[in-house]
Structures are given as C-alpha cells and as structure tokens.
Amino acid sequence: MSKIVSIQDISCYGQCSLTVALPILSAYGIETAILPSGILSTHTGGFTGFTVLDLTEEMPKIAEHWHKEGIRFDAIYTGYIGDSRQFELVKAMKKNHLKDGGKLIVDPAMADHGKLYPALTPDIVEGMRTIVKEADMILPNITEAAFLLDEPYRESYTKADIEAMLKRLAAMGPEISVLTGVSYEKGRIGAVAYTKSTGEFVEYFTELVPKNYHGTGDVFSSVAIGAYMNGKSLVESLKEACEFVVKSIKTTLDDDTHNYGVKFEKILAQG
Numbered sequence: 199m200s201k202i203v204s205i206q207d208i209s210c211y212g213q214c215s216l217t218v219a220l221p222i223l224s225a226y227g228i229e230t231a232i233l234p235s236g237i238l239s240t241h242t243g244g245f246t247g248f249t250v251l252d253l254t255e256e257m258p259k260i261a262e263h264w265h266k267e268g269i270r271f272d273a274i275y276t277g278y279i280g281d282s283r284q285f286e287l288v289k290a291m292k293k294n295h296l297k298d299g300g301k302l303i304v305d306p307a308m309a310d311h312g313k314l315y316p317a318l319t320p321d322i323v324e325g326m327r328t329i330v331k332e333a334d335m336i337l338p339n340i341t342e343a344a345f346l347l348d349e350p351y352r353e354s355y356t357k358a359d360i361e362a363m364l365k366r367l368a369a370m371g372p373e374i375s376v377l378t379g380v381s382y383e384k385g386r387i388g389a390v391a392y393t394k395s396t397g398e399f400v401e402y403f404t405e406l407v408p409k410n411y412h413g414t415g416d417v418f419s420s421v422a423i424g425a426y427m428n429g430k431s432l433v434e435s436l437k438e439a440c441e442f443v444v445k446s447i448k449t450t451l452d453d454d455t456h457n458y459g460v461k462f463e464k465i466l467a468q469g
C-alpha cells in the first residue's frame with residue numbers, strides 16, 4: 199500500500215486542494231498524510247474577504263519531526279502553494295522524506311483561463327519552476343504550462359502545439375508531464391501526457407461539459423495520482439481522472455446554488 203504526503207492549502211470551505219486530495223486518495227486505499235501550506239476560510243476563486251493563515255513557519259517543524267521519526271513516503275504530491283518560501287521545503291523533503299524510488303509529483307495549481315489565481319504573485323511562478331525541475335511527474339493545465347514556460351497563453355492549440363509544449367515541459371526536468379484541459383475539437387476535452395525517457399505520448403478525451411467550476415484540477419490530479427500509484431497505466435489513469443471529473447461536473451449542474459466546486463463526493467461514494 200502506498201503512502202503519500204500532500205502539500206497544499208486547506209481551504210476550509212470550497213471543495214479544493216486538501217479537502218479533495220485527502221478523501222480521494224484515501225478512497226484509493228492510499229495512506230495520505232497532509233502538510234498544509236496554509237489555512238484559508240475558502241478558496242480564492244469567486245469568494246471575497248477570505249481569511250488566510252500562512253503556515254510557512256510551522257511546516258519545517260512538522261517535517262523535522264517526521265524526519266526524526268524516520269517517516270518516509272512513496273510520493274510527495276504538491277498543489278497550491280501561497281508563499282514562495284515553501285518551495286525550498288518541498289525540495290528538502292524530496293531529499294529527506296522519500297523512500298528509495300519515491301516520486302515528487304507537482305500539480306502547479308496557480309492559474310487558469312490565462313490568469314494567475316488572485317492571491318498569487320509572480321514569485322510563486324518562479325518558485326514553482328524550481329520544483330517542476332526536480333519533479334518526477336507534473337500535471338499543469340495549459341495556463342499553468344504557459345506560465346512555467348514563460349510563454350503567452352493562447353485560446354487554441356493544435357495537437358502539434360500541445361506535443362511541442364509537452365516536450366518543452368519535459369526539458370525542464372520531469373519524466374512524466376501531463377497537460378490537462380486540452381481540446382482539439384469542439385465539445386471534447388481531455389489530457390495528454392508525455393514520458394520523456396520513452397518519447398511516448400498518450401491521451402484521453404471525453405465530453406466537454408460547458409460549465410467551469412473551481413477545484414476540478416485538484417479532483418483530476420488526485421484521481422490520476424491515486425490510480426497511477428495503484429499501478430494503473432498512465433493512459434488508464436488519465437481516463438479514470440477525466441471520467442471522474444466529467445461525472446462530478448454533471449452531478450453538480452442541476453444545483454444553481456452550488457457554483458464554487460464540484461460534488462465529487464457523490465461520485466466517490468459510487469465506488
């Protein structure tokens with residue numbers, strides 16, 4: 199059984215980051231420790247006046263205690279990080295807290311639809327690049343990939359564009375790069391992945407449901423990581439994640455009052 203630590207914020211309300219990763223990874227039978235990067239009253243997309251407790255000072259103390267206890271993980275899975283001082287800790291934890299062959303998996307959750315999330319500053323992009331360089335696997339959406347590569351974001355990309363972008367991401371360091379939110383034709387959306395050592399691309403596309411919700415990137419990554427850590431192939435993991443996200447969106451659509459996240463719990467409960 200795998201043991202993962204996830205490093206991202208706790209948005210107390212809003213169905214994203216750790217409140218998504220923890221239940222989903224647990225449902226995959228993965229022991230999931232958490233290292234919260236901060237505690238927010240809600241996520242920062244669509245709510246105003248949210249509170250933030252930054253945990254930069256506390257995180258190294260937690261990591262140090264784990265180190266003394268000899269605690270090691272099969273993977274470190276990072277998501278939203280709100281303070282650039284935390285990237286050094288992620289790199290130190292890669293050295294000190296991974297088992298032999300353990301993986302650093304980075305979801306550079308920092309942007310969407312061409313824009314950085316409201317509470318984030320350019321130093322987060324710079325810091326994110328430094329952990330992407332050391333990562334074994336990354337799962338950016340197209341906006342995040344454009345920020346990582348310091349390229350302008352465009353509204354549309356061809357298959358050749360996406361494959362070239364994945365190769366540029368791979369050149370930064372990671373063995374596996376997964377691009378999410380890829381669409382080559384109207385009404386279809388999915389993910390494309392590139393494995394650097396084999397030069398292989400895999401992809402999975404599904405129905406595009408024309409409504410945006412926050413937290414779907416976190417749902418995607420958590421499912422994909424859960425499936426992959428359980429030994430599913432990369433393409434199977436992409437398929438499971440894409441289908442899970444679509445089902446979660448569809449089950450949320452009929453409730454107009456629920457526009458801040460997706461009701462992924464209903465899909466998780468279906469097994």
Ligand code: PXL
Binds near residue numbers: 207215242416
């Ligand atoms: O889902 C990404 C995410 C995570 N954490 C916080 C966020 C967001 C997206 O807006 O605001 C705090």
